[in-house]
Amino acid sequence: MFVRRVAVVGAGYVGLTSAACLASLGHHVVCADIDEKKVEQLRKAEVQIFEPGLTELVGEGIAAGRLEFVVGVRNAVPDAEVVFLCVPTPMGEGGAADLRAVEAAVAEMKDLLAPETVVVNKSTVPVGTAKRVLELLDRDDVFVASNPEFLREGSAVKDFMHPDRIVVGSDAQNAAERVSALYARLGAPTVLMDAASAELVKYSANCFLAMKLSYVNAMAELCERLGADIANVTEGMGFDQRIGQSFLQPGPGWGGSCLPKDTHALLQIAEAAGHEFELLQATINTNEKQSRLIISKIAQAVGGLRGKKLGLLGLAFKAGTNDLRDSPALKIAKMLKAEGAELVAYDPAIPAEVEGVTDDVTVVDDVQHAAKDANALVVLTEWPQFRSLDWAALAGAMTGQVVVDTRNLLDGDILTRAGLTSHGVGR
């Protein structure tokens, strides 16, 4: 079997998943983070993020002696043949990606790398970053490649182990081949290309997904005006194999740690290249509009927001994760609060004492508590367990009898039987 010594820099969603999965493929992986507490926990196989299968995989990797956690880049890279950069690239000034974490990691490793090492950008980075990293390394005996990651939160391990494709770009063909060989056991379609194209694939894919969602949300609004049902429209569209059934669910707007920042970053990349990307701008604008439409819908359903008590069901940016970064639910909560509503929220993955939720919301650990004296319940995250809540008991605790289901998640008949009036999106 083909075994390599691999370093992974950053132990977040992408870094930790990559490290654990690469170890499970048989490679020897050293994963570094700057967060000492996180490293301490990971050494005990304690995983703080909500990813099915990840804790088990980390434990197996450690037990097999193939997965190690260290503090700081300098302790991970000296023996590595391939170094994956999996550090954050958040939205910076003006919407462009902030590359400071990438630059800091590269500065720290540059004099420690063994000759022939391939440094791989797995973080989502603007076109030209592979070149920039090579300049920063300032060595002619190492290589740089781009290997964008397409995993989704909530299914990170599954996505990593069963990818639709693997993309590796490098201006040094041999480096790209060495990186793609790490994944050989996955048997996934693999596309090798130049570094700039690989960097652009990632933004292009995420922005296309965002565009698909904005299109569906805009179509949902049209359905409401025309008396059509978006579920029927998307089902009918989705059978066309060129469109597909997935990523067609309307909602409160798209969010999360990737789509918002990546759409803004590509807009900046395009602008810097002299290209006015109107379609992408419209995609972002439509998403902004979606949150305003949801606020109006809730206001209309409860007869104005000032002084109304609302129980929010869901805070995470989507079901299956406890990630709150750029969550549409938090954005909507902030807007509701600004309009004078009082908010209590319940999310099965977010404990009451969680940090990072705005002061605008009181988080509770019990859904019944969120419903108490509420004028309405608002579903903001599509947790499947919300479908089978005791809706009659919730209705009994509420003062109003209204549910606004921004995810079209719930069964309308069940709500009607519980005496509740429901308002969905696009129907």
Ligand SMILES: NC(=O)c1ccc[n+]([C@@H]2O[C@H](COP(=O)([O-])OP(=O)(O)OC[C@H]3O[C@@H](n4cnc5c(N)ncnc54)[C@H](O)[C@@H]3O)[C@@H](O)[C@H]2O)c1
């Ligand atoms: N989250 C996703 O679903 C996803 C999917 C594909 C790609 N990406 C991209 O991958 C990158 C990482 O995203 P993430 O969600 O895993 O981030 P994250 O915030 O979950 O994790 C990043 C980790 O890097 C660590 N770190 C920061 N600077 C460091 C340094 N100098 N040395 C060592 N560790 C350092 C942080 O402490 C943190 O643990 C981003 O560019 C993101 O756009 C994310």
Ligand SMILES: O=c1ccn([C@@H]2O[C@H](COP(=O)(O)OP(=O)(O)O[C@H]3O[C@H](CO)[C@@H](O)[C@H](O)[C@H]3O)[C@@H](O)[C@H]2O)c(=O)[nH]1
């Ligand atoms: O039919 C749908 C599908 C998604 N969403 C929303 O869209 C957002 C993004 O969802 P998703 O793409 O599943 O989340 P991420 O985990 O952020 O994954 C995206 O961002 C990652 C980081 O770049 C990429 O790796 C993934 O391929 C890409 O799907 C969330 O707010 C979802 O609720 C909808 O409203 N309707």
